Amino acid sequence: xxxxxxxxxxSGAFEYELFEGDADNLxxxxxxxxxxxxxxxxxxxxxxxRIGRGLFGDVYLATRHQSDKDxxxxxxxIVKMLRPVKEDCFRTVLDRFxxxxxxxxxxxxxxLLHGVSIIRGRICFVMKFYEGxxxxxxxxLKGGKLSLTDVLRYGLSLAEGISELxxxxxxxxxxxxxxxxxxxxxxxxxxxxxxxxxLLGVLSPSSDTMTHTLxxxxxxxxxxWQPEIMGPVSLETDSWGFGCSxxxxxxxxxxxxxxSVDEINNSVVRKQEKPGIPSGLxxxxxxxxxxxxxxxxxxxxxxxxxxxxFKSVLNGDYSVARRRAIEDAAGDLxxxxxxxxxxxxxxxxxxxxxxxxxxxxxxxxxIPEGVIVGQDQNGSALVRVHGIHDPVRVHMLRLExxxxxxxxxxxxxxxEEVMDKEKTKHSPVGILHSIDRDGSVxxxxxxxxxxxxxxxxxxxxxxxxxxxxxVRPKPGILSLRFQWARRRDGEWATGRILRVYxxxxxxxxxxxxxxxxxxxxxxxxxxxxxELVSFHNSPGIVKKYRHLEDFHWVVRPAxxxxxxxxxxxxxxxxxxxxxxxxPHGKESQTEAQSQQRPVIEAVVEAANGPGWxxxxxxx
Ligand SMILES: Nc1ncnc2c1ncn2[C@@H]1O[C@H](COP(=O)(O)OP(=O)(O)OP(=O)(O)O)[C@@H](O)[C@H]1O
Numbered sequence: 001x002x003x004x005x006x007x008x009x010x011s012g013a014f015e016y017e018l019f020e021g022d023a024d025n026l027x028x029x030x031x032x033x034x035x036x037x038x039x040x041x042x043x044x045x046x047x048x049x050r051i052g053r054g055l056f057g058d059v060y061l062a063t064r065h066q067s068d069k070d071x072x073x074x075x076x077x078i079v080k081m082l083r084p085v086k087e088d089c090f091r092t093v094l095d096r097f098x099x100x101x102x103x104x105x106x107x108x109x110x111x112l113l114h115g116v117s118i119i120r121g122r123i124c125f126v127m128k129f130y131e132g133x134x135x136x137x138x139x140x141l142k143g144g145k146l147s148l149t150d151v152l153r154y155g156l157s158l159a160e161g162i163s164e165l166x167x168x169x170x171x172x173x174x175x176x177x178x179x180x181x182x183x184x185x186x187x188x189x190x191x192x193x194x195x196x197x198x199l200l201g202v203l204s205p206s207s208d209t210m211t212h213t214l215x216x217x218x219x220x221x222x223x224x225w226q227p228e229i230m231g232p233v234s235l236e237t238d239s240w241g242f243g244c245s246x247x248x249x250x251x252x253x254x255x256x257x258x259x260s261v262d263e264i265n266n267s268v269v270r271k272q273e274k275p276g277i278p279s280g281l282x283x284x285x286x287x288x289x290x291x292x293x294x295x296x297x298x299x300x301x302x303x304x305x306x307x308x309x310f311k312s313v314l315n316g317d318y319s320v321a322r323r324r325a326i327e328d329a330a331g332d333l334x335x336x337x338x339x340x341x342x343x344x345x346x347x348x349x350x351x352x353x354x355x356x357x358x359x360x361x362x363x364x365x366x367i368p369e370g371v372i373v374g375q376d377q378n379g380s381a382l383v384r385v386h387g388i389h390d391p392v393r394v395h396m397l398r399l400e401x402x403x404x405x406x407x408x409x410x411x412x413x414x415x416e417e418v419m420d421k422e423k424t425k426h427s428p429v430g431i432l433h434s435i436d437r438d439g440s441v442x443x444x445x446x447x448x449x450x451x452x453x454x455x456x457x458x459x460x461x462x463x464x465x466x467x468x469x470x471v472r473p474k475p476g477i478l479s480l481r482f483q484w485a486r487r488r489d490g491e492w493a494t495g496r497i498l499r500v501y502x503x504x505x506x507x508x509x510x511x512x513x514x515x516x517x518x519x520x521x522x523x524x525x526x527x528x529x530x531e532l533v534s535f536h537n538s539p540g541i542v543k544k545y546r547h548l549e550d551f552h553w554v555v556r557p558a559x560x561x562x563x564x565x566x567x568x569x570x571x572x573x574x575x576x577x578x579x580x581x582x583p584h585g586k587e588s589q590t591e592a593q594s595q596q597r598p599v600i601e602a603v604v605e606a607a608n609g610p611g612w613x614x615x616x617x618x619x
Contacts, residue, residue, distance in 0.1 A: 037098065039094075039117070044066065045065075046065070047060045047061075047079060049061055055213065056083060056196070062079040062126070064076075077126050077129055079119070080125045080126075080195075082195070083204075085203070086203040089202040097198060100194060101116070103169075104193055109160050110190045111127050111181055112189075114126040130191070134146075134180040135179075143252050144252030148250065151250055152310050152314050154180065155242075155249075156310045158189075158190055159306045159310065162242070170197065171233060173196040173197050173241070174194070175238055180245070200214075214449075218255050218264060219255070220264075222272070224240075225265055227449040228426075229501075229503075231444065231449060232444050232448055234433070234502075235302055235303070236298065236302065237297055239297075243288075243289050244275055247278070247289065255275035255276075256275070272295050274290075283318065285309055291336060292306075297502060298502060299338060300338055301338040329379065329395040330397040333355075333356050333357060335354075343434075347372050349372045350403065352402055353394070366394060367394060369386070370385040372399075381394055381395075383399070401435075403435045403456070406456055406459065407432070408432050408433055408434050409431065410431070410432045410461060411430075411504060413459065413528070415459065418454070428445075428528050430503055431444045433502070439456040445504070465506055469497050469532060471532055474529060480529055493510050493513055494510075494547065495510045506526075512549050
């Protein structure tokens, strides 16, 4: 039944909106919410006037009426009225808010939440009325910049609050100076408790499309733009947004100022550009900010690392020597210190040598597998390896923990029975992000916006892919998750892997196809749908030649030119011979035919042997 939800008594300072929808359904939601701890009766809220309008909704100054038989109070509050969401999703958002509301209780550095309500058919978060935001303060300053001391002080208390929410599994995904509130004592509080996170997967009323972007473009991390394809979003997604906010406070302008949303997307996601940071910062702050803008979120610092860096500057007790030692120990492997500091090894752990970043080749592993039997002050571990008498001494940063046969970074496949049980649409193949000693795991899968949580017993190893390898869809797959390029003859083309995202999805380029104008030259692939193509596993001479063509579109014209040249040469050779030795009937004709082997065959044969091909085309 379509109907109108009656608004609470209003001052008339804002336009009245009719809410067309299933009022019965909404009443059920409201009735159920009455029992929740965070629910506020809309009749007790009186909206006064709108003070802000953001991507996720409008901000109103309002009065909250609270009374008992002994008292009657009116509080000034802020009501954040969310953009309309599909009614079926009300319950989901209210439940998620209830969960976050409970987790926020007693956490420092987070704004004081009063609760949630529904006004004019829209979900409203009610919170304390603060003096304003850091964004407002910056707008009042000449040049818009804050002093380094203020930035570190605000940043520290905000990072502590965010870190505590992170430890409870809450992501914010919308960190920016306009969402950092200041109280009368100039203390900073986080004013957004993760609205994009609460709205993940929530649909808008008029369509079945997602109602919101996943953040504010200028502050969004690369994986935040399409988390189910290039994600997932994780704790370190907030490190990017936090880094952008710190840079804005220091420079007086947000990153990517003056650029459209599409231009920001192009810079951050495609070109992998990073926001610029001001010069002359104390080394720990500069270092941690640079880390915040790593493309792969696993290489970014966590909030605890940011807190440590800020504290060390405020207390004046930082040393660059420690960082140099870390860089020296693990430098050639290509990982950042933030990546390496995410796991701490202890005696008794099973370990193996760490592979180089972006490589799935084990190479010559110093420790194929061993157990840590001792540690020293310099960060080295003594590892007992099967078949070697004395324990081997290795720096711990060069080792990775193997628990239940798996290490973070492994490519894994969800067992079929778990896939069937979950009835999910995500890819069965993903990347293991963490594994605890008790076997609990987090995995990034294509099709999931956040990390999947489960147990190692649900997983098995899957084939890992790395940058530079050639792949094409497995035979027999009728419909692929993503678009894929085809050759001129209609067959699937073979592509080269440009990047492996943290959820295992592959960014593939087709160097063998000549793309024109606006044609897309890169495609995303689901690792569970492709197979490796190499010169050795291509059966037959024709397939081998085709693989040669996949290296660069120029190979084909070069081959044609070469074939023509070879044909002309061969023709003049035959003509020359025929002038000297006239044909003698059928027998000699067959002989001549057999000499005319397919030119392609001759060319490919030649490709295997002599060094006439450019270096990069040789096998
Ligand atoms: N609790 C509050 N107390 C005082 N002022 C507030 C409060 N919450 C928000 N504001 C004011 O409202 C402004 C806009 O806030 P809002 O969070 O809606 O905007 P936004 O950050 O631009 O958008 P969004 O969060 O939707 O992306 C803030 O800059 C601040 O001035």
